[in-house]
Amino acid sequence: MPTDRRRVTLKDVAARAGVSPMTASYAFTRPARVASATRERVRRAADELGYRPDAVGRALKSGRTHQIGVVFSEHLAYAFDDPQAAQFLAGVAEVCVEEGRGLTFIPTRGDAADADRVLSAAVDGFVLWTTAEDDPVLAAVAGDPRPAVIQGGPPRRGIACVTQDDYRAALAIASQGLRDGRTPVVISFPLDRDREHLVTTGAGLPPHAPFPVTDARLRGYRAAVEQAGLSWTSTPVAVVARNTQQDGLDAARELAPLLTPDALVIAMSDELALGAHQALHETHPEAAYLGWDASPAGRRLGITSVTNPLRDQGRRCARLALDPGRPPDDQEIPWSVTS
Known part of the structure; x- marks a missing residue:
C-alpha cells in the first residue's frame, strides 16, 4: 500500500488488482482489449487508491491531446x-x-x-x-x-x-440599397492590425486593406457606388477599431454632419448598423441601413443584410x-x- 507522501502510480494499481502494469494501462487506454472482469478489478483498485490517469502522460505517449x-x-x-x-x-x-x-x-x-x-x-x-x-x-x-x-x-x-464571396455579396447588397437614389456613407471594419479609427472618404482609403474581409467588402461597395453613377472618392467612410454597437454609434455621430436626409448607411455588420441606427434614428429618420450577418436584432429593425451562417x-x-x-x-x- 503506498504512503500518502508519494503519488499513486499505475504500478500501484496493477499490484493491487493483481495484473501486469500493461494490462492496467490498457484498462484505461484500450478498454476493449481487457476482459470486463479484469477491467472492473483495475478500476476498483484505482478508486481504492485514489489513482487518476495522467492525461498529460497519455497525450505524450499517443502524440495526441484530443x-x-x-x-x-x-x-x-x-x-x-x-x-x-x-x-x-x-x-x-x-x-x-x-x-x-x-x-x-x-x-x-x-x-x-x-x-x-x-x-x-x-x-x-x-x-x-x-x-x-x-x-x-x-x-x-x-x-x-x-x-x-x-x-x-x-x-x-x-x-x-x-x-x-464577400466582394460579390457587398456589391449585391450595396447595389440593392442604392436603387432608390440614396446617398451612401460607409462604416467599415478596421483596415489593418493597428486598428486605427479614421473618418475619411473613399479617396482617403488605401488601395488595399490587409484584412481580407474588409478589403473585399470595400471593393464591393465601391463597385456598387460607381455603377450607380456616384463618386466613390467623395463617399464618406468611417473606419472603426472594433465591431461593436458602440463603435457603430460613435462612427455614425461623427458622420452625421455629412449625411443627407435620405442617407444610406452601409455598415459591414449588423452590430455596426444597429449602433448607427441608435445614433441617427431621431436626427435622420429617413435614413436606411445595410448590415451583414442577418442577425435577429437586425431583422427586428428591418435592416437589409447579408446572410452569414x-x-x-x-x-x-x-x-x-x-x-x-x-x-x-x-x-x-x-x-x-x-x-
Whole structure:
C-alpha cells in the first residue's frame, strides 16, 4: 500500500488488482482489449487508491491531446461579446462535443510572442478567426504539421479556408440599397492590425486593406457606388477599431454632419448598423441601413443584410481541423441578401 507522501502510480494499481502494469494501462487506454472482469478489478483498485490517469502522460505517449485550438486575432473577450463570433464558437464547440474533443482558446496580443504562443499549445489542430495578411501567426501555423483552418481568410497555402464571396455579396447588397437614389456613407471594419479609427472618404482609403474581409467588402461597395453613377472618392467612410454597437454609434455621430436626409448607411455588420441606427434614428429618420450577418436584432429593425451562417462556418472549420488530410480546397459558404 503506498504512503500518502508519494503519488499513486499505475504500478500501484496493477499490484493491487493483481495484473501486469500493461494490462492496467490498457484498462484505461484500450478498454476493449481487457476482459470486463479484469477491467472492473483495475478500476476498483484505482478508486481504492485514489489513482487518476495522467492525461498529460497519455497525450505524450499517443502524440495526441484530443484538443482543438481556437486562435482569435481579436481580444479574447470579443469571442464572447460579439454575437456572431459567439455563434462561430458555438459551431466549433458542437463538433467538439460530438467528437469527444476538448476546446482550447489560444489568445494573441499582437506582439512578437504570438507565433510561439500558438505553436506551443498542446492541441491536435487549429481553427483561426479571420486575421490580417501580415499576421505572423499565419506563417507559423502554415508551417506546422498539425491541421489548420481559417474562417474568412486570408487564404494561405497549408491552411484550409472557410469563407464567403464577400466582394460579390457587398456589391449585391450595396447595389440593392442604392436603387432608390440614396446617398451612401460607409462604416467599415478596421483596415489593418493597428486598428486605427479614421473618418475619411473613399479617396482617403488605401488601395488595399490587409484584412481580407474588409478589403473585399470595400471593393464591393465601391463597385456598387460607381455603377450607380456616384463618386466613390467623395463617399464618406468611417473606419472603426472594433465591431461593436458602440463603435457603430460613435462612427455614425461623427458622420452625421455629412449625411443627407435620405442617407444610406452601409455598415459591414449588423452590430455596426444597429449602433448607427441608435445614433441617427431621431436626427435622420429617413435614413436606411445595410448590415451583414442577418442577425435577429437586425431583422427586428428591418435592416437589409447579408446572410452569414457563422455557426455553420464554425462547424465546418472544426470538421476540417479534425481531418489529418487537411483538404486543400477552400470551403465557400453560400450567401443571400435579406431584409
